[in-house]
Amino acid sequence: MTRWRLLALATLVLALGFVGYVRLRAVQADRIVEVLGLQPGMSVADVGAGRGDWSVELARVVGPEGRVFATEIDEGRLDDIERASRRAGLDNIRVIKAETRDTGLPEACCDAILLRHVYHHLTEPDATLASLRAALRRGGLMAIVDFEPWGWSASAADVPPGRRGHGMPMELLQDEVRGGGFEIVRAESGWSGRDYLVLARRPQD
Numbered sequence: 001m002t003r004w005r006l007l008a009l010a011t012l013v014l015a016l017g018f019v020g021y022v023r024l025r026a027v028q029a030d031r032i033v034e035v036l037g038l039q040p041g042m043s044v045a046d047v048g049a050g051r052g053d054w055s056v057e058l059a060r061v062v063g064p065e066g067r068v069f070a071t072e073i074d075e076g077r078l079d080d081i082e083r084a085s086r087r088a089g090l091d092n093i094r095v096i097k098a099e100t101r102d103t104g105l106p107e108a109c110c111d112a113i114l115l116r117h118v119y120h121h122l123t124e125p126d127a128t129l130a131s132l133r134a135a136l137r138r139g140g141l142m143a144i145v146d147f148e149p150w151g152w153s154a155s156a157a158d159v160p161p162g163r164r165g166h167g168m169p170m171e172l173l174q175d176e177v178r179g180g181g182f183e184i185v186r187a188e189s190g191w192s193g194r195d196y197l198v199l200a201r202r203p204q205d
């Protein structure tokens, strides 16, 4: 095969991979919107937003009257989220610098909260859960999407014991979330590929 053909093939594979990822993200985003009951005008937090892909999906759903609070502990990612928001032409995403013990979210800011692939990175889950509870309005829902630890992998850096590798055992996650003052509404393994979903509620109390 010539060099040009190889290059064309590699470009095609990359393009198909990218299209597949975008499609998968859109499907997962629809399901997250559904489980959280998101509607135009609502406020939602995307905790540990990474590059902001999911914040953008959520911001489109809550619309100009709604708001997404996108938090990140990594300074570099804050710029990524701002860029993703500008590229998408959105002005309803507020970017917030998180700390290990404090999400940085304002009290009772949110009707709903999403943590996708973040919980297993939390180094101070108890303090973070207290901060999440304070940020969530009474009766509000929190969706945690994560995965069981990979076989021989090492846990994420500085996390508490019991993680058994890179990931978070779903049972342990539910215990911690309950201990943080939430009710478990739904727990579903195999929710999407290797991902499980734990849906929790801040009680009305």
Ligand SMILES: C[S@@+](CC[C@H](N)C(=O)[O-])C[C@H]1O[C@@H](n2cnc3c(N)ncnc32)[C@H](O)[C@@H]1O
Residues within 6 Å of the ligand: 047, 048, 049, 050, 051, 053, 054, 071, 072, 073, 074, 077, 098, 099, 100, 103, 115, 116, 117, 118, 121, 122, 123, 128
């Ligand atoms: C695997 S990425 C997931 C990003 C995004 N949620 C997604 O699904 O594409 C995990 C992100 O969580 C962030 N993170 C880790 N601990 C955090 C914390 N305590 N508060 C906020 N972000 C945190 C990391 O910086 C990283 O960007």
